[in-house]
Amino acid sequence: MANKVLKVKLWDDDEGGKWKKNVQEIEGEILCVSQFTLLAGTKKNKPDLHKSAPPGPAKELYDRFFQTVQKQYREDRVKDGVFQAMMDVALINDGPVGVDYSCEDGVVTIEIDTSPPPMKNPTGLELPEDATIKGKIEKQFILPASLLE
Numbered sequence: 597m598a599n600k601v602l603k604v605k606l607w608d609d610d611e612g613g614k615w616k617k618n619v620q621e622i623e624g625e626i627l628c629v630s631q632f633t634l635l636a637g638t639k640k641n642k643p644d645l646h647k648s649a650p651p652g653p654a655k656e657l658y659d660r661f662f663q664t665v666q667k668q669y670r671e672d673r674v675k676d677g678v679f680q681a682m683m684d685v686a687l688i689n690d691g692p693v694g695v696d697y698s699c700e701d702g703v704v705t706i707e708i709d710t711s712p713p714p715m716k717n718p719t720g721l722e723l724p725e726d727a728t729i730k731g732k733i734e735k736q737f738i739l740p741a742s743l744l745e
Contacts, residue, residue, distance in 0.1 A: 598664040629677035630658045
């Protein structure tokens with residue numbers, strides 16, 4: 597999966613060719629954020645998270661993925677969230693495409709949304725008129741006490 601994240605071509609080349617460059621070729625940054633709820637279903641009207649890995653093995657898998665991405669690219673261009681923390685992550689989508697990745701049994705699925713819904717600017721930043729903003733979820737960031745020791 598780390599290799600797929602690094603090699604998938606999502607950016608235009610200098611001549612305007614579509615889907616020609618990957619994140620390494622444009623020297624972009626990668627933000628890795630764990631999200632166990634991606635492997636969830638519903639049981640009646642409640643989320644069912646039983647297929648998610650327990651915290652210990654999940655952290656090992658996530659750490660291995662993050663370290664692999666850093667090693668295959670550049671450590672300074674790969675950023676990390678805090679595992680099991682409530683995080684507020686805002687996205688400013690500067691193009692008409694949103695990309696979501698998922699991996700089940702080693703098979704990577706890439707979902708591309710070419711028409712994200714319009715949204716008010718949650719950032720307060722001045723943006724170009726043609727910028728697309730997609731989604732914002734606000735949650736309190738709670739740093740686990742064990743990380744402060």
